[in-house]
Amino acid sequence: MFKILKYSFYDLMRSRWSYVYFAFYLLLGVVLLFLNNDLSKAVITLMNVIIVLVPLIGTIFGVMYYYNSKEFTELLLAQPLKRSSIFLGQYLGVAISLSMSLILGLGIPFVFYGLFMSNAIWDFSLLLITGTFLTLIFTALAFNIALSNENRIKGFGYAILLWLFLAIIYDGIFLMSLIIFEDYPLDKLSLIGTMLNPIDLSRTLILLKLDISALLGYTGAVFKQFFGTNFGLIVSFSALTLWVILPVLRITMKAKKKDF
Amino acid sequence: MIKIKELYKKFGKNEVLSGLNLEIGEGGIFAVLGPNGSGKTTLIKCLLGMVIPNKGDVSVLGENIKKDSNYRHKIDYLPQIANFPNNLRVKELITMIKDLRGKTNLDQELISLFKLEPFLDKKLGNLSGGTKQKVNLVLTFMFDSPLVILDEPTSGLDPISLLRLKKLIQAEKAKGKTILITSHIMSFVEEISDEIVFLLEGKIYFKGTITELRDKTNQPDFEHAIASILTDNHV
Numbered sequence: 093m094f095k096i097l098k099y100s101f102y103d104l105m106r107s108r109w110s111y112v113y114f115a116f117y118l119l120l121g122v123v124l125l126f127l128n129n130d131l132s133k134a135v136i137t138l139m140n141v142i143i144v145l146v147p148l149i150g151t152i153f154g155v156m157y158y159y160n161s162k163e164f165t166e167l168l169l170a171q172p173l174k175r176s177s178i179f180l181g182q183y184l185g186v187a188i189s190l191s192m193s194l195i196l197g198l199g200i201p202f203v204f205y206g207l208f209m210s211n212a213i214w215d216f217s218l219l220l221i222t223g224t225f226l227t228l229i230f231t232a233l234a235f236n237i238a239l240s241n242e243n244r245i246k247g248f249g250y251a252i253l254l255w256l257f258l259a260i261i262y263d264g265i266f267l268m269s270l271i272i273f274e275d276y277p278l279d280k281l282s283l284i285g286t287m288l289n290p291i292d293l294s295r296t297l298i299l300l301k302l303d304i305s306a307l308l309g310y311t312g313a314v315f316k317q318f319f320g321t322n323f324g325l326i327v328s329f330s331a332l333t334l335w336v337i338l339p340v341l342r343i344t345m346k347a348k349k350k351d352f
Numbered sequence: 353m354i355k356i357k358e359l360y361k362k363f364g365k366n367e368v369l370s371g372l373n374l375e376i377g378e379g380g381i382f383a384v385l386g387p388n389g390s391g392k393t394t395l396i397k398c399l400l401g402m403v404i405p406n407k408g409d410v411s412v413l414g415e416n417i418k419k420d421s422n423y424r425h426k427i428d429y430l431p432q433i434a435n436f437p438n439n440l441r442v443k444e445l446i447t448m449i450k451d452l453r454g455k456t457n458l459d460q461e462l463i464s465l466f467k468l469e470p471f472l473d474k475k476l477g478n479l480s481g482g483t484k485q486k487v488n489l490v491l492t493f494m495f496d497s498p499l500v501i502l503d504e505p506t507s508g509l510d511p512i513s514l515l516r517l518k519k520l521i522q523a524e525k526a527k528g529k530t531i532l533i534t535s536h537i538m539s540f541v542e543e544i545s546d547e548i549v550f551l552l553e554g555k556i557y558f559k560g561t562i563t564e565l566r567d568k569t570n571q572p573d574f575e576h577a578i579a580s581i582l583t584d585n586h587v
Contacts, residue, residue, distance in 0.1 A: 095452055106439060163435030169402050170431065171452050172424035351363070351403040 093177035093184075096168065100185025104157070110189055113149060117197025125205045131212045132302055135219060138198065139298045142223045143291055144259055147230040150190060151251040154234025157186050159244045166352050176344040179235070183343060187231040191224045198223075218301050222294040225332045229290050230255070232339035239346045262289050283318055287328070290335045297328050353378045353499060353530045354399065359408035361394055361554075368394045369405070370554035381521065381531045383541045386551035387582060392534045393432060395551065396501055399532075400429055412499065425453070430492040432503040435484075438477030442468065442487055445476060449491055462490040465516055482508040493520065500524060500531045506540055518544060542574045550578075552585060 104110050120141060124134040161182065168178050202216060234251055241247040266285050270278055286292045300319045318324040354376040361369040368391045376382055384392050397403035398410055401417050401424070409416065415423045436445055446459055463469060466486040471479060479487070485508045492500070502521075506514055521544060525531060535541050541548070548565055550558040558565060558581070562574050571577040 099448060103437065103439070161437065163433075164437045166402070166431065167436065167449075168452070170400050170424065170427075170429040171449070172421050173452065174421050349404060352397070 093174075093181045096173070096178055096181025097184045097188075100157075100161075100182045101189055103161075104185060104189040109153070110193055113190070114193040114197045117194055118200060121198045121201030125201050131210060132215070135212060135215050135298075135302065139219060139295065142194075142219065142226070143295050143298075146194065146223050146226040147259060147291060148255050150187075150227045150230030151234040151237075151255045152248075153190060154183075154186055154231040155238045155244075155247050155251045157182070158235055158238035159247065169352055175347045179239075179343050179347040180340070183231060183235050183340070186235075187228050190231065191227045194223050194227065195220055215298070215301055218298055222297060222332070225336065226290060226294055229332070229335045229339070232336060232343060235343050236339050236346065239343065239350060258289055258291050263292065266292070283315070286315075287331045290332060293328055293331055297325075353413060354532075355409075355411045356395075356398075357409040359395075359398060359410065360406045361391075361398065361403060362406055368554055369398070369408075372408070372551075372555055374549065374556055374559070376530065376532070376549075378530055379525070379528050380546040381525055381533060381544055382547050382549055383545035384532060384534045384549045384551065385541065385578065386557075390551040391554050392551055393503060396429075396503055396532070396534065399501065400424065400427065426497050426499055428492045428495055428497045428500045430488055430500075430502045430505055432507075436476040436487070438475065440476050441473055442476060442479070443472045445487070446491065446494075449494070453495060456494050456496070458496060459490060459494045462493055465520065466490060466513060480508075482510060482513070485509055486513060489517065489520075493524070496527075498529055500529055502531065502533045504535055505533060506535060506537055514540075538575045538578060550581065552581070557581065557585075 120138070124137055125131075128134055128137075165178065165182070169175070198220065233254060237250045237254065238244075238247050241250065266282075266289075269285075270282060273281075286296050296315060296319055300316055319328060354374065356372060356374040359369050359372040359374075360367070368389075372391070372395065374395075384395065386392050394403055398405050399412060399417070401421065411417065412423050413426055417423055440448075446463075450456060450459070463472070466489060468483070468486055468490065471483055471487075476484065476487070485505075489505065492502070505517060505521075509517060518540075521531060521533075533541070533545065542562060545562070547561055548558065549556060550565075558568070560568075562577075565577045566572070566574065569577040569580045571580050
Protein backbone atom coordinates (compact mmCIF):
# COMPACT_ATOMS: atom_id res chain seq x y z
CA MET A 93 0.00 0.00 0.00
CA PHE A 94 2.79 2.41 0.87
CA LYS A 95 4.42 1.99 -2.53
CA ILE A 96 1.17 2.91 -4.27
CA LEU A 97 0.74 5.78 -1.83
CA LYS A 98 4.23 6.99 -2.67
CA TYR A 99 3.65 6.94 -6.42
CA SER A 100 0.22 8.56 -6.23
CA PHE A 101 1.64 11.23 -3.98
CA TYR A 102 4.58 11.95 -6.31
CA ASP A 103 2.25 11.97 -9.27
CA LEU A 104 0.05 14.60 -7.60
CA MET A 105 2.97 16.62 -6.31
CA ARG A 106 4.02 16.97 -9.91
CA SER A 107 0.65 18.19 -11.09
CA ARG A 108 0.00 21.89 -11.42
CA TRP A 109 -3.21 21.75 -9.39
CA SER A 110 -1.54 20.91 -6.11
CA TYR A 111 0.54 24.05 -6.48
CA VAL A 112 -2.45 26.20 -7.42
CA TYR A 113 -4.29 24.91 -4.36
CA PHE A 114 -1.25 25.51 -2.15
CA ALA A 115 -0.70 29.01 -3.58
CA PHE A 116 -4.34 29.89 -3.01
CA TYR A 117 -4.13 29.11 0.71
CA LEU A 118 -0.80 30.86 0.98
CA LEU A 119 -2.27 34.00 -0.56
CA LEU A 120 -5.39 33.78 1.59
CA GLY A 121 -3.33 33.35 4.74
CA VAL A 122 -1.01 36.24 3.92
CA VAL A 123 -3.83 38.60 2.98
CA LEU A 124 -5.94 37.82 6.03
CA LEU A 125 -3.11 38.02 8.53
CA PHE A 126 -1.04 40.90 7.30
CA LEU A 127 -3.72 43.18 5.90
CA ASN A 128 -6.11 42.62 8.77
CA ASN A 129 -4.87 43.00 12.29
CA ASP A 130 -7.61 41.18 14.13
CA LEU A 131 -6.52 37.58 14.54
CA SER A 132 -9.83 36.12 15.65
CA LYS A 133 -11.61 37.73 12.69
CA ALA A 134 -8.98 36.23 10.40
CA VAL A 135 -9.61 32.80 11.89
CA ILE A 136 -13.37 33.17 11.37
CA THR A 137 -12.94 34.20 7.75
CA LEU A 138 -10.56 31.31 7.22
CA MET A 139 -13.07 28.98 8.81
CA ASN A 140 -15.80 30.12 6.43
CA VAL A 141 -13.53 29.53 3.47
CA ILE A 142 -12.23 26.18 4.67
CA ILE A 143 -15.65 24.82 5.59
CA VAL A 144 -16.94 25.34 2.06
CA LEU A 145 -13.86 25.03 -0.10
CA VAL A 146 -12.10 22.03 1.43
CA PRO A 147 -15.04 19.65 0.87
CA LEU A 148 -15.53 20.96 -2.66
CA ILE A 149 -11.88 20.53 -3.64
CA GLY A 150 -11.73 17.17 -1.88
CA THR A 151 -14.70 15.76 -3.81
CA ILE A 152 -13.70 17.19 -7.19
CA PHE A 153 -10.06 16.18 -6.85
CA GLY A 154 -10.95 12.71 -5.62
CA VAL A 155 -13.34 12.00 -8.46
CA MET A 156 -11.02 13.53 -11.04
CA TYR A 157 -8.00 11.58 -9.82
CA TYR A 158 -9.88 8.29 -9.83
CA TYR A 159 -11.15 8.68 -13.38
CA ASN A 160 -7.86 10.00 -14.72
CA SER A 161 -5.81 7.18 -13.29
CA LYS A 162 -8.17 4.44 -14.42
CA GLU A 163 -5.76 2.94 -16.95
CA PHE A 164 -2.97 3.05 -14.45
CA THR A 165 -5.19 1.28 -11.93
CA GLU A 166 -5.81 -1.46 -14.47
CA LEU A 167 -2.09 -1.84 -14.96
CA LEU A 168 -1.67 -2.19 -11.21
CA LEU A 169 -4.50 -4.71 -10.93
CA ALA A 170 -2.59 -7.17 -13.11
CA GLN A 171 0.36 -6.97 -10.72
CA PRO A 172 0.62 -9.10 -7.61
CA LEU A 173 -0.97 -6.47 -5.38
CA LYS A 174 -4.01 -6.58 -3.16
CA ARG A 175 -6.96 -4.61 -4.44
CA SER A 176 -7.52 -2.90 -1.14
CA SER A 177 -3.93 -1.71 -1.02
CA ILE A 178 -4.17 -0.27 -4.55
CA PHE A 179 -7.26 1.79 -3.78
CA LEU A 180 -6.33 2.77 -0.24
CA GLY A 181 -2.91 3.81 -1.48
CA GLN A 182 -4.43 6.02 -4.15
CA TYR A 183 -6.96 7.44 -1.73
CA LEU A 184 -4.33 8.31 0.85
CA GLY A 185 -2.10 9.76 -1.86
CA VAL A 186 -4.82 12.21 -2.88
CA ALA A 187 -5.97 12.99 0.66
CA ILE A 188 -2.48 13.51 2.04
CA SER A 189 -1.32 15.74 -0.80
CA LEU A 190 -4.47 17.90 -0.46
CA SER A 191 -4.04 18.12 3.30
CA MET A 192 -0.42 19.10 2.85
CA SER A 193 -1.37 21.94 0.51
CA LEU A 194 -3.83 23.14 3.15
CA ILE A 195 -1.53 22.81 6.15
CA LEU A 196 1.53 24.30 4.47
CA GLY A 197 -0.40 26.98 2.61
CA LEU A 198 -2.00 28.31 5.79
CA GLY A 199 0.75 27.30 8.18
CA ILE A 200 3.60 29.22 6.55
CA PRO A 201 2.01 32.68 6.79
CA PHE A 202 0.94 31.94 10.36
CA VAL A 203 4.45 30.94 11.35
CA PHE A 204 5.76 34.21 9.93
CA TYR A 205 3.03 36.08 11.73
CA GLY A 206 4.39 34.76 14.99
CA LEU A 207 1.71 32.26 15.75
CA PHE A 208 3.73 30.28 18.24
CA MET A 209 3.79 33.22 20.56
CA SER A 210 0.15 34.15 20.17
CA ASN A 211 -2.62 32.49 22.13
CA ALA A 212 -4.62 31.84 18.98
CA ILE A 213 -2.57 28.72 18.37
CA TRP A 214 -5.29 26.38 19.61
CA ASP A 215 -7.99 27.98 17.47
CA PHE A 216 -5.68 27.79 14.55
CA SER A 217 -4.65 24.16 15.12
CA LEU A 218 -8.30 23.22 15.45
CA LEU A 219 -8.90 24.90 12.11
CA LEU A 220 -6.19 22.84 10.45
CA ILE A 221 -7.27 19.61 12.14
CA THR A 222 -10.88 19.97 11.03
CA GLY A 223 -9.66 20.99 7.56
CA THR A 224 -7.63 17.79 7.36
CA PHE A 225 -10.58 15.74 8.59
CA LEU A 226 -12.82 17.30 5.97
CA THR A 227 -10.26 16.50 3.25
CA LEU A 228 -10.06 12.88 4.39
CA ILE A 229 -13.85 12.57 4.58
CA PHE A 230 -14.71 14.14 1.25
CA THR A 231 -11.94 12.45 -0.71
CA ALA A 232 -13.18 9.13 0.64
CA LEU A 233 -16.76 9.98 -0.33
CA ALA A 234 -15.52 11.00 -3.79
CA PHE A 235 -13.73 7.67 -4.25
CA ASN A 236 -16.94 5.90 -3.24
CA ILE A 237 -18.91 7.78 -5.86
CA ALA A 238 -16.30 7.19 -8.55
CA LEU A 239 -16.06 3.45 -7.76
CA SER A 240 -19.82 3.08 -8.07
CA ASN A 241 -20.16 5.00 -11.34
CA GLU A 242 -18.48 3.88 -14.54
CA ASN A 243 -19.73 6.98 -16.35
CA ARG A 244 -17.56 9.89 -15.36
CA ILE A 245 -20.12 12.59 -16.15
CA LYS A 246 -22.53 10.88 -13.76
CA GLY A 247 -19.76 10.52 -11.20
CA PHE A 248 -18.94 14.22 -11.35
CA GLY A 249 -22.62 15.08 -11.14
CA TYR A 250 -23.18 13.00 -8.02
CA ALA A 251 -20.02 14.39 -6.43
CA ILE A 252 -21.15 17.98 -6.93
CA LEU A 253 -24.64 17.10 -5.68
CA LEU A 254 -23.18 15.52 -2.56
CA TRP A 255 -21.14 18.61 -1.83
CA LEU A 256 -24.11 20.89 -2.51
CA PHE A 257 -26.29 18.82 -0.23
CA LEU A 258 -23.92 18.68 2.72
CA ALA A 259 -22.62 22.23 2.39
CA ILE A 260 -25.85 24.08 1.66
CA ILE A 261 -29.08 22.11 1.34
CA TYR A 262 -28.62 20.21 4.60
CA ASP A 263 -28.39 23.46 6.52
CA GLY A 264 -31.54 24.72 4.84
CA ILE A 265 -33.53 21.61 5.74
CA PHE A 266 -32.10 21.70 9.24
CA LEU A 267 -33.13 25.31 9.80
CA MET A 268 -36.57 24.74 8.30
CA SER A 269 -37.16 21.80 10.62
CA LEU A 270 -36.09 23.91 13.59
CA ILE A 271 -38.59 26.60 12.61
CA ILE A 272 -41.44 24.17 11.95
CA PHE A 273 -40.96 22.31 15.22
CA GLU A 274 -40.09 25.31 17.32
CA ASP A 275 -42.79 24.48 19.87
CA TYR A 276 -40.95 21.34 20.87
CA PRO A 277 -37.69 20.98 22.77
CA LEU A 278 -35.07 20.81 20.06
CA ASP A 279 -31.71 20.80 21.78
CA LYS A 280 -31.17 17.04 21.38
CA LEU A 281 -32.39 17.04 17.80
CA SER A 282 -30.17 19.92 16.82
CA LEU A 283 -27.16 18.32 18.46
CA ILE A 284 -27.75 15.08 16.57
CA GLY A 285 -28.45 16.97 13.36
CA THR A 286 -25.13 18.73 13.69
CA MET A 287 -23.31 15.46 14.33
CA LEU A 288 -24.69 13.88 11.18
CA ASN A 289 -23.12 16.40 8.82
CA PRO A 290 -19.32 16.68 8.94
CA ILE A 291 -19.38 20.23 7.60
CA ASP A 292 -21.81 21.44 10.29
CA LEU A 293 -19.91 19.56 12.93
CA SER A 294 -16.62 21.20 11.95
CA ARG A 295 -18.18 24.62 11.84
CA THR A 296 -19.76 24.25 15.28
CA LEU A 297 -16.54 22.91 16.75
CA ILE A 298 -14.56 25.91 15.55
CA LEU A 299 -17.19 28.52 16.38
CA LEU A 300 -17.48 27.32 19.93
CA LYS A 301 -13.74 27.35 20.44
CA LEU A 302 -13.74 31.00 19.45
CA ASP A 303 -15.32 33.27 21.97
CA ILE A 304 -18.28 34.19 19.87
CA SER A 305 -20.66 31.47 21.00
CA ALA A 306 -22.34 34.06 23.20
CA LEU A 307 -23.76 35.48 20.00
CA LEU A 308 -25.63 32.27 19.39
CA GLY A 309 -28.04 32.88 22.26
CA TYR A 310 -29.82 30.02 24.00
CA THR A 311 -28.89 27.39 21.40
CA GLY A 312 -25.35 28.58 21.73
CA ALA A 313 -25.50 27.93 25.44
CA VAL A 314 -26.76 24.38 24.90
CA PHE A 315 -24.11 23.77 22.28
CA LYS A 316 -21.39 25.29 24.39
CA GLN A 317 -22.44 23.06 27.23
CA PHE A 318 -21.97 20.06 24.98
CA PHE A 319 -19.21 20.88 22.52
CA GLY A 320 -17.28 23.10 24.91
CA THR A 321 -16.62 20.26 27.33
CA ASN A 322 -14.02 17.58 26.90
CA PHE A 323 -16.75 15.00 26.54
CA GLY A 324 -18.28 16.98 23.66
CA LEU A 325 -14.91 17.36 22.03
CA ILE A 326 -14.24 13.64 22.22
CA VAL A 327 -17.68 12.78 20.86
CA SER A 328 -17.30 15.25 17.99
CA PHE A 329 -13.88 13.95 17.02
CA SER A 330 -15.17 10.39 17.21
CA ALA A 331 -18.00 11.41 14.89
CA LEU A 332 -15.49 12.90 12.44
CA THR A 333 -13.32 9.79 12.66
CA LEU A 334 -16.36 7.64 11.98
CA TRP A 335 -17.07 9.81 8.94
CA VAL A 336 -13.60 8.87 7.66
CA ILE A 337 -13.68 5.18 8.57
CA LEU A 338 -17.08 4.26 7.13
CA PRO A 339 -16.45 5.55 3.58
CA VAL A 340 -12.94 4.06 3.61
CA LEU A 341 -14.40 0.68 4.60
CA ARG A 342 -16.85 0.96 1.75
CA ILE A 343 -13.97 1.70 -0.66
CA THR A 344 -12.30 -1.59 0.26
CA MET A 345 -15.58 -3.53 0.09
CA LYS A 346 -16.56 -2.05 -3.24
CA ALA A 347 -13.07 -2.49 -4.71
CA LYS A 348 -13.09 -6.20 -3.85
CA LYS A 349 -16.22 -6.88 -5.86
CA LYS A 350 -15.70 -4.62 -8.86
CA ASP A 351 -14.90 -5.82 -12.40
CA PHE A 352 -12.28 -3.99 -14.43
CA MET B 353 -1.08 -24.89 -15.57
CA ILE B 354 -4.56 -23.45 -15.81
CA LYS B 355 -7.76 -25.14 -14.73
CA ILE B 356 -11.14 -23.51 -15.23
CA LYS B 357 -14.34 -25.18 -14.09
CA GLU B 358 -17.90 -24.11 -14.89
CA LEU B 359 -17.11 -20.42 -15.22
CA TYR B 360 -20.07 -18.03 -15.45
CA LYS B 361 -19.94 -14.28 -15.86
CA LYS B 362 -22.70 -11.81 -16.55
CA PHE B 363 -22.38 -8.10 -17.19
CA GLY B 364 -25.85 -6.83 -16.44
CA LYS B 365 -28.15 -8.94 -18.62
CA ASN B 366 -25.40 -9.88 -21.01
CA GLU B 367 -24.07 -13.35 -20.25
CA VAL B 368 -20.50 -13.39 -21.51
CA LEU B 369 -19.20 -16.68 -20.12
CA SER B 370 -21.70 -19.47 -19.68
CA GLY B 371 -20.25 -22.52 -18.02
CA LEU B 372 -16.82 -22.49 -19.55
CA ASN B 373 -14.48 -25.43 -18.88
CA LEU B 374 -10.87 -25.26 -19.88
CA GLU B 375 -7.67 -27.00 -18.98
CA ILE B 376 -4.33 -25.85 -20.28
CA GLY B 377 -1.21 -27.91 -19.74
CA GLU B 378 2.34 -26.83 -19.17
CA GLY B 379 4.45 -25.40 -22.00
CA GLY B 380 3.44 -24.29 -25.46
CA ILE B 381 1.64 -21.48 -27.19
CA PHE B 382 -2.14 -21.41 -26.99
CA ALA B 383 -4.21 -19.04 -29.10
CA VAL B 384 -7.59 -17.99 -27.72
CA LEU B 385 -9.80 -17.15 -30.68
CA GLY B 386 -13.39 -16.17 -31.19
CA PRO B 387 -15.59 -13.51 -32.78
CA ASN B 388 -15.94 -10.07 -31.19
CA GLY B 389 -17.70 -10.24 -27.87
CA SER B 390 -17.20 -13.97 -27.45
CA GLY B 391 -15.58 -13.49 -24.06
CA LYS B 392 -11.85 -13.73 -24.81
CA THR B 393 -10.84 -10.68 -22.81
CA THR B 394 -13.29 -11.53 -20.03
CA LEU B 395 -11.78 -15.00 -19.79
CA ILE B 396 -8.29 -13.55 -19.53
CA LYS B 397 -9.37 -10.98 -16.98
CA CYS B 398 -10.95 -13.76 -14.91
CA LEU B 399 -7.59 -15.51 -14.90
CA LEU B 400 -5.95 -12.34 -13.66
CA GLY B 401 -8.60 -11.69 -11.05
CA MET B 402 -9.57 -8.38 -12.63
CA VAL B 403 -13.07 -9.63 -13.39
CA ILE B 404 -14.78 -11.52 -10.62
CA PRO B 405 -16.79 -14.47 -11.94
CA ASN B 406 -20.38 -15.08 -10.82
CA LYS B 407 -19.74 -18.79 -10.49
CA GLY B 408 -16.97 -21.28 -11.08
CA ASP B 409 -13.43 -22.09 -10.08
CA VAL B 410 -10.21 -20.87 -11.59
CA SER B 411 -6.84 -22.18 -10.53
CA VAL B 412 -3.46 -21.17 -11.88
CA LEU B 413 -0.42 -23.35 -11.16
CA GLY B 414 -2.47 -25.34 -8.68
CA GLU B 415 -3.52 -22.30 -6.66
CA ASN B 416 -7.10 -21.18 -6.47
CA ILE B 417 -7.01 -17.54 -7.50
CA LYS B 418 -9.65 -16.48 -4.99
CA LYS B 419 -7.27 -16.97 -2.08
CA ASP B 420 -4.80 -14.14 -2.54
CA SER B 421 -2.97 -12.10 -5.12
CA ASN B 422 0.42 -13.78 -4.89
CA TYR B 423 -0.22 -16.10 -7.84
CA ARG B 424 0.07 -13.05 -10.08
CA HIS B 425 3.82 -13.13 -9.45
CA LYS B 426 3.81 -16.07 -11.84
CA ILE B 427 1.89 -14.30 -14.60
CA ASP B 428 3.10 -11.75 -17.12
CA TYR B 429 0.19 -9.92 -18.68
CA LEU B 430 0.09 -7.68 -21.73
CA PRO B 431 -3.10 -5.59 -21.69
CA GLN B 432 -4.98 -4.97 -24.89
CA ILE B 433 -4.75 -1.19 -24.98
CA ALA B 434 -1.59 0.31 -23.62
CA ASN B 435 -2.70 3.34 -21.63
CA PHE B 436 -0.18 4.54 -19.14
CA PRO B 437 -0.14 7.60 -16.87
CA ASN B 438 0.67 10.37 -19.30
CA ASN B 439 2.98 12.48 -17.19
CA LEU B 440 5.33 9.61 -16.38
CA ARG B 441 8.55 9.00 -18.30
CA VAL B 442 9.26 5.59 -19.83
CA LYS B 443 12.22 5.06 -17.53
CA GLU B 444 10.20 5.98 -14.45
CA LEU B 445 7.39 3.60 -15.40
CA ILE B 446 9.84 0.72 -15.78
CA THR B 447 11.51 1.50 -12.44
CA MET B 448 8.12 1.76 -10.80
CA ILE B 449 6.88 -1.61 -12.03
CA LYS B 450 10.19 -3.14 -10.97
CA ASP B 451 9.74 -1.58 -7.55
CA LEU B 452 6.24 -3.09 -7.29
CA ARG B 453 7.06 -6.57 -8.56
CA GLY B 454 10.65 -7.22 -7.66
CA LYS B 455 14.08 -7.03 -9.20
CA THR B 456 14.91 -8.05 -12.75
CA ASN B 457 17.77 -7.52 -15.15
CA LEU B 458 15.93 -8.42 -18.32
CA ASP B 459 14.65 -4.90 -18.96
CA GLN B 460 17.90 -3.63 -20.55
CA GLU B 461 17.95 -6.55 -22.96
CA LEU B 462 14.34 -5.96 -23.98
CA ILE B 463 14.79 -2.22 -24.34
CA SER B 464 17.63 -2.77 -26.79
CA LEU B 465 15.68 -5.52 -28.57
CA PHE B 466 12.83 -3.12 -29.32
CA LYS B 467 15.21 -0.16 -29.84
CA LEU B 468 13.56 1.93 -27.13
CA GLU B 469 16.71 3.73 -25.90
CA PRO B 470 15.86 7.09 -27.54
CA PHE B 471 12.44 7.11 -25.85
CA LEU B 472 13.49 6.39 -22.27
CA ASP B 473 13.37 10.02 -21.18
CA LYS B 474 10.19 10.89 -23.07
CA LYS B 475 6.82 11.18 -21.39
CA LEU B 476 4.41 8.35 -22.10
CA GLY B 477 1.75 10.79 -23.26
CA ASN B 478 3.96 11.86 -26.15
CA LEU B 479 4.64 8.39 -27.54
CA SER B 480 3.00 6.92 -30.64
CA GLY B 481 0.68 3.92 -30.31
CA GLY B 482 3.30 1.50 -31.61
CA THR B 483 6.00 2.76 -29.27
CA LYS B 484 3.60 2.49 -26.33
CA GLN B 485 2.94 -1.10 -27.34
CA LYS B 486 6.70 -1.75 -27.30
CA VAL B 487 6.95 -0.30 -23.79
CA ASN B 488 4.01 -2.51 -22.90
CA LEU B 489 5.91 -5.54 -24.25
CA VAL B 490 9.03 -4.66 -22.26
CA LEU B 491 6.96 -4.39 -19.07
CA THR B 492 5.37 -7.75 -19.80
CA PHE B 493 8.42 -9.82 -20.67
CA MET B 494 10.62 -8.23 -18.02
CA PHE B 495 9.81 -10.73 -15.28
CA ASP B 496 10.37 -14.16 -16.77
CA SER B 497 7.23 -15.74 -15.28
CA PRO B 498 6.08 -19.27 -16.18
CA LEU B 499 2.74 -18.05 -17.59
CA VAL B 500 2.55 -15.28 -20.18
CA ILE B 501 -0.78 -13.81 -21.29
CA LEU B 502 -0.78 -11.58 -24.36
CA ASP B 503 -3.95 -9.73 -25.37
CA GLU B 504 -3.59 -8.57 -28.99
CA PRO B 505 0.21 -8.33 -28.86
CA THR B 506 0.60 -7.28 -32.48
CA SER B 507 -1.52 -4.15 -32.43
CA GLY B 508 0.31 -1.10 -33.74
CA LEU B 509 3.63 -2.85 -34.31
CA ASP B 510 5.68 -2.26 -37.47
CA PRO B 511 6.85 -5.31 -39.50
CA ILE B 512 10.33 -5.38 -38.02
CA SER B 513 9.07 -5.21 -34.44
CA LEU B 514 6.54 -7.89 -35.28
CA LEU B 515 9.39 -10.15 -36.41
CA ARG B 516 11.25 -9.43 -33.17
CA LEU B 517 8.13 -10.18 -31.16
CA LYS B 518 7.65 -13.53 -32.90
CA LYS B 519 11.27 -14.45 -32.17
CA LEU B 520 10.83 -13.39 -28.58
CA ILE B 521 7.69 -15.48 -28.16
CA GLN B 522 9.42 -18.53 -29.64
CA ALA B 523 12.39 -18.02 -27.33
CA GLU B 524 10.06 -17.83 -24.33
CA LYS B 525 8.34 -21.02 -25.44
CA ALA B 526 11.73 -22.74 -25.70
CA LYS B 527 12.25 -21.93 -22.02
CA GLY B 528 9.21 -24.11 -21.29
CA LYS B 529 6.73 -21.32 -20.62
CA THR B 530 3.02 -21.44 -21.23
CA ILE B 531 1.91 -18.59 -23.47
CA LEU B 532 -1.71 -17.55 -23.99
CA ILE B 533 -2.39 -15.26 -26.95
CA THR B 534 -5.49 -13.60 -28.32
CA SER B 535 -5.32 -12.12 -31.79
CA HIS B 536 -7.49 -11.36 -34.77
CA ILE B 537 -4.61 -11.72 -37.21
CA MET B 538 -5.00 -15.27 -38.45
CA SER B 539 -1.64 -15.53 -40.21
CA PHE B 540 0.08 -14.60 -36.95
CA VAL B 541 -1.91 -17.18 -35.01
CA GLU B 542 -1.30 -19.87 -37.62
CA GLU B 543 2.41 -19.22 -37.65
CA ILE B 544 2.98 -19.09 -33.95
CA SER B 545 0.50 -21.21 -32.04
CA ASP B 546 0.62 -24.88 -31.11
CA GLU B 547 -2.98 -25.16 -30.10
CA ILE B 548 -6.20 -23.26 -30.69
CA VAL B 549 -8.92 -22.60 -28.14
CA PHE B 550 -12.01 -21.36 -29.94
CA LEU B 551 -14.60 -19.51 -27.89
CA LEU B 552 -18.18 -19.16 -29.05
CA GLU B 553 -21.04 -17.73 -27.04
CA GLY B 554 -19.22 -18.04 -23.77
CA LYS B 555 -18.18 -21.66 -24.16
CA ILE B 556 -15.23 -23.54 -25.62
CA TYR B 557 -16.31 -24.58 -29.12
CA PHE B 558 -13.08 -26.23 -30.11
CA LYS B 559 -9.72 -27.03 -28.55
CA GLY B 560 -6.92 -28.69 -30.48
CA THR B 561 -4.22 -28.20 -33.09
CA ILE B 562 -4.71 -26.34 -36.35
CA THR B 563 -4.55 -29.60 -38.34
CA GLU B 564 -7.35 -31.06 -36.26
CA LEU B 565 -9.40 -27.96 -36.87
CA ARG B 566 -8.89 -28.22 -40.63
CA ASP B 567 -9.90 -31.89 -40.58
CA LYS B 568 -12.94 -31.18 -38.50
CA THR B 569 -14.23 -28.47 -40.77
CA ASN B 570 -13.03 -30.02 -44.05
CA GLN B 571 -11.41 -26.79 -45.16
CA PRO B 572 -8.11 -26.46 -47.02
CA ASP B 573 -6.59 -23.77 -44.80
CA PHE B 574 -6.81 -22.23 -41.37
CA GLU B 575 -8.55 -19.00 -42.30
CA HIS B 576 -11.32 -20.83 -44.13
CA ALA B 577 -11.67 -23.25 -41.23
CA ILE B 578 -12.31 -20.37 -38.84
CA ALA B 579 -14.66 -18.72 -41.33
CA SER B 580 -16.66 -21.94 -41.72
CA ILE B 581 -17.14 -22.23 -37.96
CA LEU B 582 -18.46 -18.70 -37.91
CA THR B 583 -20.84 -19.14 -40.86
CA ASP B 584 -22.09 -22.52 -39.61
CA ASN B 585 -22.98 -20.88 -36.33
CA HIS B 586 -24.53 -17.80 -37.94
CA VAL B 587 -22.24 -15.34 -36.25
